[in-house]
Amino acid sequence: MIRLFANASYDFIKWRRWAFSLTGAIMLVGLVFLVTRGVNYSIEFTGGTLVQFDVAHKVPTANIRAALDNVGLLGADIQTFGSDTSYQVRARLGAEATGEAGTQAVADAVARALDQSVGTGQYQIQRREAVGPKVGRELQGKALIAILFSFVVTLIYLAVRFEWRFGLAAVVATAHDIVATIAFISVMHLEVSLVVVGAVLTVVGYSLNDTIIIFDRVRENLRKYRRQNLYEILNLSINETLPRSVLTHGTTIATTLSLLILAGEVIRPFAWVMSFGIFTGTFSSIYIAAPVLLWIEKRWPGEDARGARTFGSRAPAAPPVAGPPVTPSAPQPRAPQPAR
Amino acid sequence: MGKIRQRLYVIAALIVVSIIALVPRNTKQRVRDATSGAMKDTTVRRVPINLGLDLQGGIHLALEVDQSKGPVPDCADAIQRAERVVRTRMDEFGTKEPVVQIQGRCRLIVELAGEKDPARARGVIQRTAFLEFRITDMKSLFKDALPLMDAALRKAGIKSRSTAAPSAVAQLFGGDTTKTARDSAADANTPGVLSSLLFQGQLPGEFLVPEEQWPLVDSLTSRPDVRAAIPRGLELRWGAQSESRGARAYRALYAVEARPIITGEELVKAVARRDPVTNQSIVAFQLSHRGARKFADETARHINDYMAIILDSRVQGQPPIIKSQIGANGQIELGTKPLQEASDLALVLRAGALPAPLTIVDERSISATLGADSIHDGVLAGVVGVLLVVVIMIGYYRMSGALAVAALTLYCLFTLAGLALFGFTLTLPGLAGFVLSIGIAVDANVLIFERIREELVHGKSLRLAVDDGFLHAMNAIVDSNVSTILTALILYAVGTGPVQGFAITLIIGIIASMISAIFVVKTLFLVWLYRRPDMITLSI
Secondary structure (H helix, E strand, O other): OOOOOOOOOOOOHHHHHHHHHHHHHHHHHHHHHHHHHOOOEOHHHHOEEEEEEEEOOOOOHHHHHHHHHHOOOOOOEEEEEOEEEEEEEEEEOOOOOOOOOHHHHHHHHHHHHHHHHOOOOOEEEEEEEEEOHHHHHHHHHHHHHHHHHHHHHHHHHHHHHOOHHHHHHHHHHHHHHHHHHHHHHHHHOOOEOHHHHHHHHHHHHHHHHHHHHHHHHHHHHHHHOOOOOHHHHHHHHHHHOHHHHHHHHHHHHHHHHHHHHHOOOOOHHHHHHHHHHHHHHHHHHHHHHHHHHHHHHHHOOOOOOHHHHOOOOOOOOOOOOOOOOOOOOOOOOOOOOOOO | OHHHHHHHHHHHHHHHHHHHHHOOEEEEEEEEOOOOOOEEEEEEEEOOOEEOHHHHOEEEEEEEEOOOOOOOOOHHHHHHHHHHHHHHHHHHOOOOOOEEEEEOOOEEEEEEEOOOOHHHHHHHHHOOOOEEEEEEOOOOHHHHHHHHHHHHHHHOOOOOOOOOOHHHHHHHHOHHHHHHHHHHHHOOOOOOOOOOOOEEOOOOOEEEEEHHHHHHHHHHHOOHHHHHHOOOOEEEEEEEEEEEEOOEEEEEEEEEEOOOOEEHHHEEEEEEEEOOOOOOEEEEEEEOHHHHHHHHHHHHHOOOOEEEEEEOOEEOOOOOEOOOOOOOEEEEEOOOOOHHHHHHHHHHHHHHHOOOOEEEEEEEEEOHHHHHHHHHHHHHHHHHHHHHHHHHHHHHHHHHHHHHHHHHHHHHHHHHHHHHHOOOEEOHHHHHHHHHHHHHHHHHHHHHHHHHHHHHHOOOOHHHHHHHHHHHHHHHHHHHHHHHHHHHHHHHHHOOHHHHHHHHHHHHHHHHHHHHHHHHHHHHHHHHHHHOOOOOOOOO
């Protein structure tokens, strides 16, 4: 049988400072982009008008721009969408916009501009969205509520399912994923629509899955190997779940990449966020959740005070070998004995 | 073996139910004829999964009561009136299942799948409601003129396409109808095209048309040569809803006077209630001073006549009889009918009396070609994704992987059947969610297989390793799936159409993957071990 990473015994936790620096750097870059460029909200959130159209023959963007200026749509932004005969014109509403009818008027103005520049009948409108400012504001509120609410529910679920130290570590990892994903979105300048918010929440769920699976193993190993410290248990658990991680992330990446490449322009931002989310989710389960748990245990030791001893009694170069042949009847005697 | 057989029966039952849920079936679809612009019914055979607007193309509108010309005191009532009005107009659209629903308190959502022209849709929906009361054709002038219309149609060379046997219908309505149909038919030895489609209703001026024939009748009666034959002072109006008599559905057609005796402008209010004495459902209405004078005159002349209540050219409910002269206050008695019907009629009257101007706060339209492209791309991505997963699973886990792939096939079947069975809508993000969930669905199997491998390494027997592998992996599987379902539920609660579609497919997908990855794969393992009791190494 093919066994990837079977009996692996990498010292993952040792690299935690490097990992923190790496993710910190990514977040910093993201923050810089966020501050300088702002968030590329879809018109769903800002309110405004979007018209997507196909033309039979390629038309210089400048012509369309000129025609849009002509009908008074100065701020509208034009971009090709997927292929060079497909365009998207977007006009966001400014803060001063009040009228609900305005967005309709803009959509009609775009049609007039196209009649001028491309010619009547030479283009086909594929998608038209005219979102009033009120609906946009409502949706912003809803998205925010969704994110906050999912956070609260996750917290409650973890509190019920795990001891609070584990829960807190998982929440920190989840928060990391959200921040890292936002950084990614701002660096890529992806359009933030409600679907992308959905993708972020899915990433949160996915990452939480991963963390839970590792923590589940940690909990089990803490019961099984009474004489090892938490540092070793964490490394052991990550190593033991490594084959599963590789396989599952492999299949998930396979499907998200096929979505990214094949599923078309509309779903692409979603696919980007998901693809990145799988990486950050995997990363955070190992390098955020586990070290944070270690730190929490050191600060506020639990019932078995092994957490408190973690750093002091760390075995320098010989972490335990994963998957020791333990017979189910008597696991204790054969547990590996770390050097102390 | 008994236990395995039971499990196999359960799986077989699930597969049968899923396949039945997905068998393509005929659905009727109203489409607009490209040349004449009239509506006609066509039958389409397709898999019964609802597609969202982003996949089949169509228009989504969110409307609110226009408050720009002064505040509307009770927007909830105004939006209810508007909903009632918009609903009556849905016939004008070429859409199978139009969605008209009130969202929150004061917002109306209209979704028209397949509709292409946003300007037309806006026009139809925002048109001001018009209510009028008209007396039905009490002297049967229209019926007498039917042979004339048939003759006109014959002259135009239109043959009777109706295959409906009059005798079958005649039994429903008694001998009198049969006689009429036969009389008019006998006039020219061949059955008249129009008269063979109309059956006399219960009251003067009311005709019933089989539901499937009414677009045909509508197109016939709107021909100029037929219209010329309609007696002066009469007009035809269709009933708002189809009604069932016996086993068949009929649409009522009314011949009414062209002149309304009163219009919605004169109506001040209308409420539904139950009469405390007779316990009847009634709608009480009040007219303005001017309206009351006019109405008193008219009702005095029309005692014992029937009065059709017409909103936007559609007759609402069965026309009530005028029993006595009515002044400023009148009431319509609905007898033993439920109060709900009275409330509905009162809403119709109020809708005509106080038209609620609507403003569009959100409009999205997607062309059918873009929708078809999305389906094509999404399905392609799905197929490629599945193939990759299949290669990874079989390559890594060999025979066990093949079992997981078999379960994955069932997973796809169950998920799609779940969408069809519960009538959920598949959207583009939903399709993406489905593809994504295929990748995640194998996670449960990966967890289980890794556990089995560990148990085998620990020196357990095959059978024990399989049992313990499933048992020990369960904790992690349940935990991780519950957390994903929780997130999806939140998304469903706050999301709009496409995002809700995503959440729904995710939830159904997780449930289906629990069934397929745990129950189905375990069963396959049991069968495998049962058939090969001498097996020493597991292909995993």
